[in-house]
Each structure stands twice: as structure tokens, then as C-alpha cells.
Amino acid sequence: MENDRLAARASNLLSYIAVDYGDSVDDDRILDTDLYRLQQHHATQALELVRQLPDKPGRSALESSIGALQEAIGRRDDADAVRRRANEIADRLAALYQMQRSPTQSLPAANLAAPLFQQRCARCHGSWGQGGGAVPDLRDATRMASFSLYDLYNTLDPTVDTVHSNRVDGDLDSRQRWALAVTAAALAVKNQLPPSADLAERYPALVGLPGMAVTRPVELPTDARNALMWWRGHPHLVRSLEHPLARAEGLLLLAETDYRGGDNAGAYHKLMLAYREGYQPLQQSIELRDRVLYRQLQAQWKKLRREVISAAPNTDVIASIQNLRTLLARARARLEPMPGSSISYLWATLLFVLALALGLSLWWGLRWRKRSRL
Ligand code: HEC
Known part of the structure; x- marks a missing residue:
């Protein structure tokens, strides 16, 4: 828990650098000395926080990138460059320390x-x-x-x-x-x-x-x-507007973050939610459209569920999640109206109109012949 807090704090400081730096420097010039110093201070603090996080492969690279950010601020680099750098570091930090940056339940009005x-x-x-x-x-x-x-x-x-x-x-x-x-x-x-x-x-x-x-x-x-x-x-x-299968893919990403962070129960909950709310409503349509893909999906859900329950190694679960997300993306593409289907509708309509016109003219012709015979 404590690590989550440290990482969230570092992320918060980086976001302030991204937002405020542009008001402190313009075109090499310092506009607001206090604000500029605050950005330097934020960067120093972010580095200290990251150093308190448990060491793992990737942390020293993260530290160097914060060092590079400090240098960029020191050089008074332009605002866009510093903002992008700070935001990239925040994203890498989140990936490295499995930060859960999203709610699981949908957001309220x-x-x-x-x-x-x-x-x-x-x-x-x-x-x-x-x-x-x-x-x-x-x-x-x-x-x-x-x-x-x-x-x-x-x-x-x-x-x-x-x-x-x-x-x-x-x-x-x-x-x-x-x-x-x-x-x-x-x-x-x-x-x-x-x-x-x-x-x-x-x-x-x-x-x-x-x-x-x-x-x-x-x-x-x-x-x-x-x-x-x-x-x-x-x-x-x-x-x-959200495609249910896209929701399933999003929830699987959240499940992956939980699992990497050692929260198996959280991962299982999100996996089930992805299945129930994202996949199940479209299960039948997928089966009708593509039986082979449907069978692969069924098997992959089952495999992943088993792996999460039995606390399989991270690499297996992550591979399964990625596999499942690929299959879901494919299913999403398969469910879209076939390309060209609008063209065939057009042809069908055109043929229908032609047939109707032919029928009408025959009927009209017959009537006319009848009347002329009278
Ligand atoms: C006592 C005054 C005060 C109260 C009450 C307050 N805020 Fe703030 N809030 C501030 C100040 C001052 C800042 C700017 C701090 C800075 O940029 O250094 C701020 C910053 C923010 C920011 C960041 C926006 C930005 O542009 O930096 C958000 C979002 C925010 N407040 C939301 C809220 C919400 C939601 C509440 C109610 C739960 C709230 N605040 C209550 C004073 C207050």
C-alpha cells in the first residue's frame, strides 16, 4: 500500500511539472522565478520518491529519465518538450509499479x-x-x-x-x-x-x-x-458509445495490472466483469458470425480463468490476457458490418426498383391493350 502512495505522489508531482512549467518559462526566459524553482523542486522530490520504491529492473532507467528531465528544466527547454517528457515518465512509472490509475466501475455523471x-x-x-x-x-x-x-x-x-x-x-x-x-x-x-x-x-x-x-x-x-x-x-x-468488447479489453488491461501487482482477487474480479459485461452480451453473435473464432475465445477465457485461480506465473497470465485481447479485437472487427455490404444493399434496392418498374409497365401495357380492344 505504501508503495502505491509513493508512486501516486511522484506521478502527482510530474503532472504539476507538465501543467505548470509552461507558465514559468517561455522562449528560454524565466517568466516567474518562484514557479520555476517550484518545478525544479518537484523534479527533485519525484526522484527521491522513486528512489524509495523497491528496486527492480527498469528503476534505474526511470531515475535517469527523471535526471534528464531535471537537465531539460535546467536548460529551460521549451514547454512542450518538458511536458511530454514529464508525462512519459509518469506513464513509465505507472507501468513499472503497476499503478491502478482507473476505477473499475464506470464513472458517474x-x-x-x-x-x-x-x-x-x-x-x-x-x-x-x-x-x-x-x-x-x-x-x-x-x-x-x-x-x-x-x-x-x-x-x-x-x-x-x-x-x-x-x-x-x-x-x-x-x-x-x-x-x-x-x-x-x-x-x-x-x-x-x-x-x-x-x-x-x-x-x-x-x-x-x-x-x-x-x-x-x-x-x-x-x-x-x-x-x-x-x-x-x-x-x-x-x-x-463504448463497444462491449472494447469494455472487455479495457477491463482485461486492468486485470493485468492487478495480477502483475500481486492482487489476484482484484484480477479475478475484473476478469469476470470483462466476461459478463463485455463478452457475454455478444457471445451468440460471435458464434453466428465465426464459429472458429468463437471456439478459440471460449477456450481462451477458460484457460485464463484457470490460470488466475491457480495463481500461475505472471508471464503465463500476461500472455493469456494478451492473447485474449487479440481475439476480442478480431471479434470486434468480425462483428462490424461487412465492407461492401452497403454496396450490395444498393444493388438489391436498384434491382428491386427495376423489377417493380418492369412489373408496373407490363401491368399498364396489359390494361392499355384490354382497353383498346374494348
Ligand atoms: C481552501 C480552498 C480550496 C478548497 C476548499 C478546494 N480547493 Fe481545489 N485548489 C485550491 C487551490 C489554491 C488550488 C491550486 C493549487 C496550486 O496550483 O498550487 C487548487 C487546485 C485544485 C485542482 C487542480 C487544478 C489545477 O489547475 O491545478 C483541482 C482539480 C481542485 N482543486 C479541485 C477541488 C475540488 C473538487 C474541491 C472540493 C472537494 C476543492 N478543490 C476544494 C483551493 C481549494
Whole structure:
């Protein structure tokens, strides 16, 4: 547990560097000396935290990359480069220490925690998140795009982030923090129209977990960035856009993180959820479309379940999960309407219309002949 805390704290500091560094340096020049020093301090602290984590292959490389980040800050590199570096380090840290950066259950609607926001947060952040003075504007889309939902969630845990006192959010549970993170994320997209539905097909990972929770919009192409900003502020409306099989794939990723971290019970729970909520609703359709693939999937689910129950070695379970995710992705592609099917519909319609026209003209001809005979 303690290690999770250290890693979350380091991730929190890195996210602040990613977000704030750009306000402290511009074009080689220091704009705000205090803010600049704070970034240097954050980097030093992040390095110290990582050094307290258990040693394992990959940790020394992680330390060197934080060293490189410190040098980049020292050189006053440009903001985008420093931001990308800090975010990459946070992602590597998460992978190395199996950080669970996403909730398992779906995220609630933004208005669920709205009363809590008014009660606890509005006195500093304002009723609409407008802030003022030392309090940042939560509606600032550029700034908010630099935070993932997980980064926001982290600011609400006083054992991870000291921005808020224990009195503000010390008693909240993890569900409430995720709900508040959504409420905060929604402020930046208030009154904006939803992105077009085809974007959900283009970026399936962003409409589900963990993608929606761990991705920082700023690192995405513009259309995906704007879409993610909106989606994560309206998770309850996005749920219907998420393909069940993509949900299964996302849950399997979470299960893998649990298993790598030694939490077999957590992994088993997520595996079952992936099966029940993601795979089962489409099981029959897959069987009808592709029997061979269906049999492979059935066998792979069974194999993985057995491995998790018998606490098989990490490498076996990880290989099985990856195998299963590949099969699920293939099933997802198989369930899509066949390419060209719209063309055959077109032909069928055309033939139907032709046949109808032929029939009508024959009937008309017959009638006309009858009448002329009269
Ligand atoms: C006592 C005043 C106060 C209260 C109450 C408060 N905050 Fe904050 N919050 C701040 C300040 C000040 C910062 C900025 C700290 C910094 O950037 O150094 C901040 C930062 C944040 C951030 C990070 C955003 C950013 O741009 O840096 C989020 C998200 C946030 N608060 C959400 C909340 C939520 C949700 C609540 C209610 C549970 C809350 N805050 C209650 C003062 C407060």
C-alpha cells in the first residue's frame, strides 16, 4: 500500500511539472522565478520518491529519465518538450509499479458530485469553477487538457497531494474522488456540443476505461483532444458509445495490472466483469458470425480463468490476457458490418426498383391493350 502512495505522489508531482512549467518559462526566459524553482523542486522530490520504491529492473532507467528531465528544466527547454517528457515518465512509472490509475466501475455523471462540489469546493473554486486569486480556473480548457482524469483524482487525495487540506477532502472515498474529478472535468466543456459519434469509432479506447481515465487530452490530435475533453465530462452519456468488447479489453488491461501487482482477487474480479459485461452480451453473435473464432475465445477465457485461480506465473497470465485481447479485437472487427455490404444493399434496392418498374409497365401495357380492344 505504501508503495502505491509513493508512486501516486511522484506521478502527482510530474503532472504539476507538465501543467505548470509552461507558465514559468517561455522562449528560454524565466517568466516567474518562484514557479520555476517550484518545478525544479518537484523534479527533485519525484526522484527521491522513486528512489524509495523497491528496486527492480527498469528503476534505474526511470531515475535517469527523471535526471534528464531535471537537465531539460535546467536548460529551460521549451514547454512542450518538458511536458511530454514529464508525462512519459509518469506513464513509465505507472507501468513499472503497476499503478491502478482507473476505477473499475464506470464513472458517474458529472451532476452526481455537483452538490458535493458546491458544499466543499465552491468557496474557493467558485460555483462554476471560475477560481480567482491563487485558485486556478477549472474552466480553462488549455490547462485542464494537460491533466488526465487520474491526475485530477490525485489532487483530491491529501495523502498524495497537499494542495487541499485534510479538512477539504480527507474523508472522501475513492468513488467520491472519481465523481469529483468528473465534475471538475465537466466545467471546462460546459454548454459545449458533443463530438460527432464517428469519433467514438475512430478512438474506441478513449470512450472506455482505462483510456478515458489515464489519457491526457493535450497529447492527442485536435479532434481526439476535444472529444476526450467532452467525453470525460459526460461519462454516463458515453457508455452507450463504448463497444462491449472494447469494455472487455479495457477491463482485461486492468486485470493485468492487478495480477502483475500481486492482487489476484482484484484480477479475478475484473476478469469476470470483462466476461459478463463485455463478452457475454455478444457471445451468440460471435458464434453466428465465426464459429472458429468463437471456439478459440471460449477456450481462451477458460484457460485464463484457470490460470488466475491457480495463481500461475505472471508471464503465463500476461500472455493469456494478451492473447485474449487479440481475439476480442478480431471479434470486434468480425462483428462490424461487412465492407461492401452497403454496396450490395444498393444493388438489391436498384434491382428491386427495376423489377417493380418492369412489373408496373407490363401491368399498364396489359390494361392499355384490354382497353383498346374494348
Ligand atoms: C481552501 C480552498 C480550496 C478548497 C476548499 C478546494 N480547493 Fe481545489 N485548489 C485550491 C487551490 C489554491 C488550488 C491550486 C493549487 C496550486 O496550483 O498550487 C487548487 C487546485 C485544485 C485542482 C487542480 C487544478 C489545477 O489547475 O491545478 C483541482 C482539480 C481542485 N482543486 C479541485 C477541488 C475540488 C473538487 C474541491 C472540493 C472537494 C476543492 N478543490 C476544494 C483551493 C481549494
